[in-house]
Amino acid sequence: MDIDELRDAEIQLHGLTKADGVYTFYHDETNNIRKLYIDDGRLNVAELKVFVLGGIVHEGAPRPIEIQSLREAMRIQKTAPEIKLEHVAKGNFLDVLRSRKLTTFLRWLIDNGLMIHYHELDPFYWSVADIIDSIVPELGNPMLLQYHVLLKSDLVAVLRCELAATIQLFHDFGYPGLSPEGRRPFLDRLIEILERNSDVLRHFNAMMLKGVLQAGRALESLEFIEGYYPNLLIDEFSTFYQGRIAIFKNSTHIFDMEKVIHDRLLETPLTSQGKPVANFRFADSKAELGLQISDVIVGVLGKMHTYFTNTGHEDVAADREALAGTSLENAKLLSDLISASHAANVTFLHHVVSVHDIDKLDLFLRFPDGAHVA
Template sequence: MDVNELRDILIQHNGLKNTDEVYTFYYDETNNIRKLYLKDSGFNVNKTDNFILAGILHKGLSTDSDYSTLFKMINLQKSTHELKLKHIAKGDFLDMLKSDKLLIILNWLIENKFYIHYFNLNIVYWSVIDIIDSIVGELNNPFYIMNHMSLKSDFYELANSNSDVFLNALHEFNYPDIPEEKAHDFCLWLIDFTCMHSCMLSKFRANVLENLVKESLRIKELPFISGFHGRELIGSFMVFYLRNLYLFKNSIHIFDEEKSIQDDVKDFPLTDNGIPIQNHEFVKSHNSEAVQLSDVITGFLGKYFSYLKNISDEQLVRDKAGLTSKQLKTLSALKHIIDISDDISRGFFNVVSSEGEQRRNNQFLHGVKL
């Protein structure tokens, strides 16, 4: 695949800057379930925490930062094979904010001119929003197009709050490969489900979502939810690994070894005006201190984004008000490194999650009122 057309669209659509600069990215992942598909009892996995691909980066191809000094500061035992999140912080997200070692790492990264990057994917949101995209795309109504993010988020909230009923129905209809002869019945069910549960939304937003799904009855086909592998929602996370490879094509990307992803990426070569791009490598984490630090950052962010996904707006406000001075210092360091990273390039961050999660992030981390 030649990267430039897709890359240019992404840069222009999102107003991204500094994507041609040379950086060295380091990566780790958390909550990689490999595949997600529907069973008659729900999903094939018990936990559906957000998939996070994240880590640290610096400008240029090398850094003179002394990792051994940092490891001494956090009292990492010489017998420890490699640094992991469990050596730094334990418990849920709010517990992790109490960690002195985590604060030391964040401050060291800032002082040594490292930045962070992350991809945050709510796998359930990603799996069900094609239903709304199919309807909005076929109707081509400017109002629905303008409000498509709110519509998808509201639909996700309904589905997530009634997951057993919702997932059982999707399984019965063979989603996301709904047979043509079942499409009409699926639309009727979709209308009933939405109208029955939309009371959890504000009256205006409930009406908009109800009106949209009712429009599905006059659509000839639902393109995003037919013609796929029956009941397979996510077949691989490989496409998310490729995004930074083509967006930051002049940079070096160093991943923790992951055999299945390595094979997938190898089978999907990228080119730049016909010339093969060789801008990534997979390494054993114990040979790379930067990948080990990426493990810490990725695991911590995984806890944070799961917290945002599962918490109510009301509880989040109470939690924020109850933070200790130590927790606030760690949260402030996290905000600072995200802010300085964002100042370099917003392209360091890629989020596929509900409006509610993003709203709660803005409140908890950036102080934006709910």
């Protein structure tokens, strides 16, 4: 795989800047389900959680990271071979925010000039987005292209209202392997779900989404959801590793050892201008202190973004208003850390999720500039 082709396309599509900088990235992951598929009308996982690949990053070449002071401040037992999220906080996102050890951890990151980076992916959003991507570009309507991302997010919001019925619908039509004759009835069923749950959207949004789905019935094909392997929604996650390596090709990438990902990257060697890419390696977190720090921050981010996908806007607002003490302090520290990292390089943060969930992120963390750039 030529990373320059992938890199150039992403930079142009998203208007990325500072991708040529020299940094050292430590990467860990959370909520990697390996594959997402439908079996007998049900998903292969009991609960959908947001996948996060990320960790800490600093400018320049790799340098020593000293964490003994952090271990002592958090009173990590000497017998513990490494720092893990479980040593810092447990439970759901709101539980995690109550941890004084998390306060110590976040302050240590900021005081040591470390930034964070991460790619987050909502597997349900990723699975559903291809429906809109198969229709909108083919309609040739400039206005609809402006609402492209919103349309995907609105469809996700509607289908979350009837997740079981949606999964059964996908199963019935072998999604994303629709047959040509299944195109119209599949979209008809989607429209029925929309009509039953249109009140979760603004009236204009619901009507626009319905119009797009209706228009899709007249297309000669639905490019991204026809002819693929039936009921296989996500095949693997190595693509996201490749993306981070490619975009920051002048940087050093140190990944926590994940054998499946490691083997997949060996099967499809990365090249740049005809030469092997050698800016990444896999390591044992016990030996790489930066990976231990990344484990904690990625775990927190995974819980945070899963909370946003599973919680309604009004409940998020109520939870934010109820924050006090340590929870409020930790929310502010997270906001400061994400804001500083974003200010240093917008390419550090990448979201493949509903814009409605990004709105909840803004609502909860209350970024100083008033909005978080997705």
